[in-house]
Amino acid sequence: MTSTNSTEALTSWQLQASQYLAQANYAQAAQLYEQAIESNPEERSYYWQLGLLLLLQGEEAEAQTTWLFAMSEGEPDQVEQWVAELAQVLQTEAERREALTDYSTAWAIRQHLREVSPNLIYNVLQLLQLSIELDLYTDDTLEELELPQSLQGVEVNSEFLLHVLETVLYHAAPTPSLLKFAEGCISLVPDTHALMQVLLPAAIRFAHSKMSGAFAADLVEAYLRFDPDSIEFLGHLSLFYHNAKQYDRSIQVGERRYELTNYLPEKIFSNHLILRGLLGAGGYWQEALKIAERHESLLQTLVEQQPTDVHSVSISRLLNSSYYLVYFYDQPQRWRTLENQVLEYCQKNIQLNAANKGRNYQHSIRDRAPKRLKIGYLSHCMATHSVGWLARCLLQHHDRDRFELYGYFLSYRKFHDPLQEWYVNQFEHVHKIETVGLGTNLMIATQIHEDEIDILIDLDSITLDLTCEILALKPAPVQATWLGWDASGLPAIDYFIADPYVLPDSAQDYYSEKIVRLPQTYIAVDGFEVGIPTLRREHLEIPNDAIVFLSAQRGYKRHRDTVKLQMRILKQVPNSYFLIKGLSDQESISKFFAEIAEEEGVSSDRLRFLPDDPSVEIHRANLAIADVVLDTFPYNGATTTLEALWMEIPLVTRVGEQFAARNSYTMLTNAGLTEGIAWTDDEYVNWGVRLGTDAALRQQIAWKLKRSKQTAPLWNGKQFTREMEKAYEQMWATYLATSESSAELSERS
Known part of the structure; x- marks a missing residue:
């Protein structure tokens, strides 16, 4: 009977201590444990709880002293058991704090848990996540946590590890320690598909948004050591090496990828990568010429065969697959005819894929005489880029009383770019697309459609596949290409903006888009900023x-x-x-x-x-x-x-x-x-x-x-802008006239 009463009393005061803890009344809870220790000094668990309560009161030294005192007279096997018990107490409280989103306290507890039990890899990974959540992460954090080394030879839940890796790769800067950490994670995760889902978007982000192609290449190389024949990773690796100006390595990877696949769309993309590397290097003319001839033959085969059930990713890669032919010969009717056929094939597949997902962007004729035409500009170049320097005057001089401007920034750069910031400030409505993945084209096309854009201006042409994917869906009733390159050849593009000189009179014979010729020039600038020369x-x-x-x-x-x-x-x-x-x-x-x-x-x-x-x-x-x-x-x-x-x-x-x-x-x-x-x-x-x-x-x-x-x-940027605006208004008038005529015919039938 005495024993039962004692157990009930023990349960009662521990329950009271737990309530004090939940109420953040740490002093009262600590007093209960101090009394318990006086009554039963041999019970080590009381010391673990008392130390935790002291820690929560900010008395870190006293907490450590309490724990060390309790362990001071134990045998090695006893101390090992006590450490495990203390670690469990700290782990439980840290998890409770995390559930309450009290990340600062959780971080402090886990720091002490790391001192008590430095080999608990789960705790170290949680500390890493908390440092990011609390904005405490620096380039030295991984080394301070000894994470690259700590991952060697440990067992850890791969799903959790991938989650941590994904978080760190998104927030961290490219450093050697980050690469070592990624390599350690890769070696512990057997699921290559799951790894791909984390690593590839991260590598693309480093290459483009963070402008670190060399680091992106290193990250992909780390993966390929475990999956050396991955067609997907080899394709991106070639691109990353090219962006890092390592042209020979880019070519070698492209050649390896070409040999590994017999699937025509991917064969074309591999050949495209080889050609890109050869031309980028600048000195491999004879080799490039042979690859260009092979490329044209592959594209002809694609047009003839019209393969079905092609994955949307492969279609995306085909969009700019003919880009480099223009560098080899001045025969526009020859290569533009092929370009038009390839882009028509791609558009059919893009639209079919969208239809399967329930997306079909129909255009109703809204207000017959809108107060202002809605003009959307779609590009990844409205930043420090050649197109960025040249398109400024148009945006600067636009008549805001007649035109409402929307900017769709693809691959928006998170780092400081003064010219990009300037562009952002020119638009009344801005959409910043930082990351790109499957379905991004549908997301942006839907946004353009919901914005009820009247005329969508493409500044990229086939220099960016995502731009083509969006335009192929026809999210705006009138779409035109200007400035970024030549016309794309997409059937969904209505117009290509030129002038009396930049295209010969016969050009309309081989352009799928209607050529709009501005009266004088298709481009004008008010001038350029010029620095102080450094070259003598x-x-x-x-x-x-x-x-x-x-x-x-x-x-x-x-x-x-x-x-x-x-x-x-x-x-x-x-x-x-x-x-x-x-x-x-x-x-x-x-x-x-x-x-x-x-x-x-x-x-x-x-x-x-x-x-x-x-x-x-x-x-x-x-x-x-x-x-x-x-x-x-x-x-x-x-x-x-x-x-x-x-x-x-x-x-x-x-x-x-x-x-x-x-x-x-x-x-x-x-x-x-x-x-x-x-x-x-x-x-x-x-x-x-x-x-x-x-x-x-x-x-x-x-x-x-x-x-x-x-x-x-x-x-004369202002005069040029007025001429562009007249062209826009004529495009819209033509659209209205055509739509009204179609509507009348439909009613009669």
């Missing part, structure tokens, strides 16, 4: 009286035939040098130019390869070192041409038939110049030699360019 001739060991030619283009545009023409110019202009600048692989591009120079009898000592400048403003300032700019062909400069003309530098361009081969032609014409416009290879060489040897002519052109800033259409 003496830095490059070039005499002050020498003639300096310059070509500032990325490796993609280095066509072998055009480089040969440039070397012929150099050969015929005494005391001349050629500066080569732009993204490429330094070793391959140097070898490429040196070999052609030798073939044409030009010493490679007259070539100079320039590194990137610290900023775009300094890049523009450094253009002034050149006497003459030599344009590329069959893909001209665009932003680089405008920058050279703004800096009042004469330019030689070769005019072709395709849009990419006529950019500089329309820009020179709209700056009021005919000098430097060549219609044949011989004219290109002749203009280069003439400008290189005639100082008076160069001075005359520079004077014309200076005066043109006050008079020419190319530098």
